[in-house]
Amino acid sequence: MNFTAIDFETANSSRSSACSLGLVQVREGVITAEHVWLIDPRQRFDGMNIAIHGITPSMVQGQPTFTELWPLLEPLLQGEIVVAHNAAFDMSVLRYCLDASGTSYPNFQYMCTYLLGKKMLQELPSHKLNVISQHFGIRLKHHDALDDARAAAIILLKLMEQQQQFEPLLLADSQGYRAGTMYSGGYTPFKSPPKKAAKKPGKKRVPLLPAAPFEQRF
Template sequence: MAGFTVFDVETPNRMSNRISAIGITMIEDGVITDEFYSLVNPETYFDQFNTQLTGIGSETVRNAPTFPELWTKIEPLMSCGLLVAHNAVFDMNVLKKCLRDYDIKWKPYARYICTVQMGRRILPGMSHKLNVLCDYYGICLDHHKADSDSRACAEILLRYLEGGADIRQFIRTCSFNK
């Protein structure tokens, strides 16, 4: 089994072009091996909706690293495994916009898997919201907290793989070219 970098981002506003928190859960050989979490100072405004949803506001991130400061720490993690996220199009696009807006060069593309898309094929006929799947599998979740969400997504992926899911049919590519 390959290595996976499961991640989740929280955003400060509806623009979805900045990160206010990131959670990363590493999987190697079918086992969660490492976890990383950080608040991120998005250097922009917070919508009330996002603050209520995540519990993160401008005061919370006042002393947090900015995305470029944090990227030097997380880039090795983000580069070492197949990326995975729940509703991955959202998380991949936020990552892409952050890299673009801060003029950070990364690789031209990244391969990723979406556990929502996997779930729709593996468990048809049910909701694939993260909290619903966590209830279904008995996974602890503190929803809309990036560390808890990334851990829950990792555990869902492991359940799918233990059930015999073939990831090859779910791999997609996100371009990071401008």
């Protein structure tokens, strides 16, 4: 039951504009370490993004860029099972930041608590992080990177407990999902395997009867 949960916040609509990262490590089902960083994206901040997470340009002045921070981050992700809520977003931020810095991708598998929650908690009206957190009684300051990463970690633990599954990848498999991967040559998404199309019943061929012999009538 070991994994690492992450959450990125961005300065603007560009996925390469990471301005904060929260990271929570879980070992044997227990949170053992928490980290949070402010990141200088060297990009503009949009008012809409500031309104969401509260991070301003002045707050990231003097903070490391993603490229400067990466040597510290890489060993925390390499070979891990990485978890995020709406992982498609967080994994794309990671990829865009790595692409912008000309750095090769690490190798790990990843899971999405949003998609798992959508499948396993169908009674909820929404599967946003704050809604699932409220469902499980998780205290959350939404869009704070560390709080969001911690909430994703606890949600996965709750879902595993609910299904009596004690390995993250086995939980994903039990719900019909295949783990996403990131590797030096690219990535694959966390998704359900495509359903095999049902074979259409073929038309039965009716064997031709041999032609009746020609009878000449007089």
